[in-house]
Amino acid sequence: MTNPLLETHELPPFTDIRPEQVEPAIEKLIDENRNALEAQLAGLKEVTWDSLIEPIDTRNDMLNQAWSPVSHLNSVVNSDALREAYNNCVGKLAQWETEVGQNQGLFQAYKTLSESEHFARLTQAQRHSIKLALQSFHLSGVSLPKDKKQQFSRLTQRLAELSSTFGDNLMDATQAWNLLISDAEELAGVTDSSLALFAQAAAEKDQSGYLLTLDQPCFIAVMTYADSRPLREQMYQAFTTRASDQGPYAGQWDNSAIIDETLKLRHELSQILGLGNAAEVSLAPKMASSTSQVMSFLNDLAKQVKPQAEKEFAELSAFAKTELQIDHLEAWDIAYVSEKLRTQRYAISVEELRPWFPVERVLEGLYSIAGRLFDISIEQDRSVDLWHKDARFYRISRNGQAIASFYLDLYAREKKQGGAWMDVCRSRRKVAETVQLPVAYLTCNFTPPVAGKSALLTHDEVTTLFHEFGHGLHHMLTQVEVLAVSGINGVAWDAVELPSQFLENWCWQEESIELISAHFESGEALPKAMLDKLLAAKNFQSGMALARQLEFATFDFRLHLEYDPSNPRSSQELLDEVREHIAVIKVPEYNRFQNGFGHIFAGGYSAGYYSYLWAEVLSADAFSLFEEQGIFDQATGDSFRAAILEKGGSDEAMTLFVQFRGREPSNDALLRHRGIA
Numbered sequence: 001m002t003n004p005l006l007e008t009h010e011l012p013p014f015t016d017i018r019p020e021q022v023e024p025a026i027e028k029l030i031d032e033n034r035n036a037l038e039a040q041l042a043g044l045k046e047v048t049w050d051s052l053i054e055p056i057d058t059r060n061d062m063l064n065q066a067w068s069p070v071s072h073l074n075s076v077v078n079s080d081a082l083r084e085a086y087n088n089c090v091g092k093l094a095q096w097e098t099e100v101g102q103n104q105g106l107f108q109a110y111k112t113l114s115e116s117e118h119f120a121r122l123t124q125a126q127r128h129s130i131k132l133a134l135q136s137f138h139l140s141g142v143s144l145p146k147d148k149k150q151q152f153s154r155l156t157q158r159l160a161e162l163s164s165t166f167g168d169n170l171m172d173a174t175q176a177w178n179l180l181i182s183d184a185e186e187l188a189g190v191t192d193s194s195l196a197l198f199a200q201a202a203a204e205k206d207q208s209g210y211l212l213t214l215d216q217p218c219f220i221a222v223m224t225y226a227d228s229r230p231l232r233e234q235m236y237q238a239f240t241t242r243a244s245d246q247g248p249y250a251g252q253w254d255n256s257a258i259i260d261e262t263l264k265l266r267h268e269l270s271q272i273l274g275l276g277n278a279a280e281v282s283l284a285p286k287m288a289s290s291t292s293q294v295m296s297f298l299n300d301l302a303k304q305v306k307p308q309a310e311k312e313f314a315e316l317s318a319f320a321k322t323e324l325q326i327d328h329l330e331a332w333d334i335a336y337v338s339e340k341l342r343t344q345r346y347a348i349s350v351e352e353l354r355p356w357f358p359v360e361r362v363l364e365g366l367y368s369i370a371g372r373l374f375d376i377s378i379e380q381d382r383s384v385d386l387w388h389k390d391a392r393f394y395r396i397s398r399n400g401q402a403i404a405s406f407y408l409d410l411y412a413r414e415k416k417q418g419g420a421w422m423d424v425c426r427s428r429r430k431v432a433e434t435v436q437l438p439v440a441y442l443t444c445n446f447t448p449p450v451a452g453k454s455a456l457l458t459h460d461e462v463t464t465l466f467h468e469f470g471h472g473l474h475h476m477l478t479q480v481e482v483l484a485v486s487g488i489n490g491v492a493w494d495a496v497e498l499p500s501q502f503l504e505n506w507c508w509q510e511e512s513i514e515l516i517s518a519h520f521e522s523g524e525a526l527p528k529a530m531l532d533k534l535l536a537a538k539n540f541q542s543g544m545a546l547a548r549q550l551e552f553a554t555f556d557f558r559l560h561l562e563y564d565p566s567n568p569r570s571s572q573e574l575l576d577e578v579r580e581h582i583a584v585i586k587v588p589e590y591n592r593f594q595n596g597f598g599h600i601f602a603g604g605y606s607a608g609y610y611s612y613l614w615a616e617v618l619s620a621d622a623f624s625l626f627e628e629q630g631i632f633d634q635a636t637g638d639s640f641r642a643a644i645l646e647k648g649g650s651d652e653a654m655t656l657f658v659q660f661r662g663r664e665p666s667n668d669a670l671l672r673h674r675g676i677a
């Protein structure tokens with residue numbers, strides 16, 4: 001019996017992968033890696049890059065290549081069997097990682113290499129990767145006594161399980177809720193395209209009428225357009241109580257205990273490492289230099305943003321009262337009333353723009369923009385194996401030379417994790433005499449096409465696509481050949497969002513919007529009047545939006561910074577306090593936002609959610625150079641590609657930024673782009 005996960009392939013053989021093959025393959029690879037590492041260290045004479053790191057990278061890459069498609073399939077075509085196999089491996093992989101991180105012999109070998117004469121002759125990328133590895137050894141507790149090492153290992157393994165369970169609970173709770181509505185009248189206000197989508201969802205389950213779910217496109221459609229206030233409230237409650245002790249499924253899939261245990265264990269880990277708290281652990285490999293620097297960054301921004309957020313909220317409340325007879329704005333009214341106000345003020349609604357952003361046109365435009373900026377061409381290849389009929393595959397080349405490729409999976413569907421993300425399939429790296437090219441997964445959850453028509457995107461969805469594509473370019477345009485720092489590998493978390501948020505800017509420029517829009521039936525260009533309205537509405541409620549980001553970032557950071565083991569404070573209490581300080585929207589008591597905060601409990605963003613804003617300072621400031629030089633200026637595009645995209649994690653994020661911008665970043669461009677004086 002062959003196991004495709006143990007073979008080498010140019011690209012993963014998705015349709016051949018069976019859940020029962022996952023555990024045996026991962027266990028075998030970990031075992032082989034363990035034995036090979038032991039033999040390697042025992043036989044190591046002279047420590048050089050080729051004798052030490054090259055063989056380790058080769059083995060790591062094999063393990064990555066087996067795990068990456070499994071992890072991807074688990075996210076995009078989930079099944080009970082796959083999920084079980086995936087979860088069984090998560091802890092084992094975390095344990096193996098800790099084992100490597102705590103391997104004293106390996107650590108010594110790295111240290112010897114870093115202190116040898118050989119070191120100075122290595123490339124910048126090689127030297128930087130060794131520096132990051134040494135730091136990571138310290139954060140894995142390499143210098144700890146044996147009993148502490150074991151404790152450390154138990155903690156990380158348990159934390160990996162908790163993170164995975166948190167995500168599963170959230171997905172199950174999201175999918176458990178649905179509401180069948182037979183009478184379209186109850187959905188008054190909702191657009192025809194959304195109604196068609198809900199009807200299609202019902203038909204797929206052999207039901208008649210309209211099936212509402214908590215999937216992003218459905219939830220947003222109801223919250224933004226449904227005239228029925230009770231319906232909005234019902235859905236808001238279901239959404240904001242997912243995986244908690246409240247709401248329609250109170251106590252089922254409840255993440256509350258997982259949150260408490262996660263925080264406790266993260267703090268214990270920080271103590272074992274001799275650091276003050278989990279926020280300090282998080283910052284060690286990041287661009288931000290101290291917890292106080294992050295807190296001042298967040299507090300300063302809050303001070304600059306709050307007055308505008310309050311003003312916007314007061315305007316919204318007044319509008320709700322006079323125009324919609326809503327005397328007291330509730331959380332489930334915000335999106336609805338905002339959309340009405342936006343429509344009145346700018347005479348444009350989010351939905352009205354959809355017909356001008358058919359998905360094929362948007363993709364064509366995106367590829368031509370990236371092509372012009374970074375001198376690449378992108379072509380679809382229909383010959384490769386895919387996991388779903390909606391998935392696609394593209395190859396990127398420069399001057400006729402293949403440089404990278406990516407998968408694209410655009411639409412929301414059942415058994416697919418919500419949100420949008422870029423993930424690594426293959427990393428660029430030198431292999432013998434050739435170079436392995438980078439491959440990325442780009443995943444979104446857009447409104448699927450209805451009844452055979454082309455999918456029509458909102459401008460928001462278009463922006464999300466550009467965002468993820470920016471991450472993709474960071475991974476795919478790298479010229480680095482060292483596994484640990486090529487593409488997005490080794491990039492400081494708080495700088496990771498630089499290329500993604502940077503590329504979003506091309507969704508807001510007249511010259512580039514022209515390239516991504518055309519009416520889906522007539523092919524007609526977006527009328528100038530609509531374009532002007534879209535641009536005028538760009539910073540509508542930007543104070544409120546920033547205040548929300550600051551609320552999440554401050555909550556996350558303080559949660560990890562202020563944890564007191566002798567008197568752990570409930571996350572709810574801290575969230576209430578943060579909201580008191582920053583938020584302008586009051587939420588009901590049952591709101592359990594934190595129980596669905598996957599970024600920090602099931603993703604990599606713990607004590608790192610601030611990274612979005614931190615990186616927005618970088619991306620806004622980087623884009624301001626394009627504003628000065630022209631948004632398609634070749635020299636500026638070349639320089640961004642060379643300093644940021646090609647370098648990946650091969651140098652300090654600040655060094656690379658300064659190389660591109662000629663100076664350190666400033667907040668000015670962010671505030672200006674967001675329309676905040």
Ligand SMILES: [Zn+2]
Pocket residue numbers: 467471497500
């Ligand atoms: Zn991102």
